[in-house]
Amino acid sequence: MNRATTALLTTIAATVAIVAGAFAAPTAPEEPAIPTPDTPVLMIGDSMMRLLGHEMEKTFKKAGIQPAVSFSSLGSGLVRPSVFDWNAKVDELLVAHKPKTVFVAIGTNDRQAIEAEGLGTIRYENAEQWRDVYSKCIGGLMDRLVAGGVTRVIWMLLPDMNDTAIQEHAQLVNEIVKEQAAVDKRVESVTLLNLGTILSRRPGKYSRYIMSPDGRSLAVRDPDGVHLSVDGAKFVAQAILKRYWDK
Numbered sequence: 369m370n371r372a373t374t375a376l377l378t379t380i381a382a383t384v385a386i387v388a389g390a391f392a393a394p395t396a397p398e399e400p401a402i403p404t405p406d407t408p409v410l411m412i413g414d415s416m417m418r419l420l421g422h423e424m425e426k427t428f429k430k431a432g433i434q435p436a437v438s439f440s441s442l443g444s445g446l447v448r449p450s451v452f453d454w455n456a457k458v459d460e461l462l463v464a465h466k467p468k469t470v471f472v473a474i475g476t477n478d479r480q481a482i483e484a485e486g487l488g489t490i491r492y493e494n495a496e497q498w499r500d501v502y503s504k505c506i507g508g509l510m511d512r513l514v515a516g517g518v519t520r521v522i523w524m525l526l527p528d529m530n531d532t533a534i535q536e537h538a539q540l541v542n543e544i545v546k547e548q549a550a551v552d553k554r555v556e557s558v559t560l561l562n563l564g565t566i567l568s569r570r571p572g573k574y575s576r577y578i579m580s581p582d583g584r585s586l587a588v589r590d591p592d593g594v595h596l597s598v599d600g601a602k603f604v605a606q607a608i609l610k611r612y613w614d615k
Contacts, residue, residue, distance in 0.1 A: 411438035413473035419601035445478040462516035475541035530593025
């Protein structure tokens with residue numbers, strides 16, 4: 369083989385290698401992308417946040433998103449501040465942790481009368497007045513978080529429920545949350561995360577089981593038809609990481 373032929377073959381081989389490299393599958397990063405401007409992170413809520421917050425803490429820590437702290441109060445909500453005052457607790461948590469991103473999951477337990485200052489007790493059956501006052505509770509908590517230095521409030525819409533009455537309540541709460549988040553002064557700081565699209569095979573209909581990415585049947589809801597299972601909490605935590613950080 370003469371020198372010219374050798375040179376030609378070398379050039380062809382190099383060209384083939386370049387083309388092959390251009391079409392090769394990209395190598396996935398070993399770790400998720402880690403944000404810097406929106407940490408620390410706080411997760412707050414009622415019983416819906418108990419397992420989820422715990423799994424989010426572990427998932428975020430593994431991804432290097434720190435500090436990430438959760439606080440949940442079982443059986444609590446926004447309608448009975450005499451039992452648990454979420455406004456006071458939020459003020460305390462903001463001072464203690466100074467979060468820039470806050471995830472909120474609340475409302476599951478609020479299908480009851482509201483203790484309204486100056487108005488007395490408003491029965492849940494008094495739908496129009498209850499909705500009006502509860503809207504102020506939701507909007508007020510959003511504003512409180514932003515006033516406390518939070519730059520990104522991610523409010524979780526309640527997932528679909530197995531019981532008809534609880535499902536109707538969850539949908540009502542979600543409607544109110546959407547309305548309050550759409551208020552002009554909040555649109556740049558409050559965004560919504562729809563748990564229903566993550567946890568249901570068909571959003572709008574309760575699903576206890578979904579198909580995992582590896583093809584397994586995954587029980588994502590607790591047998592009570594309301595809360596998340598441990599696997600469900602892990603699944604949602606991973607979905608949150610991928611959606612907001614792992615770009």
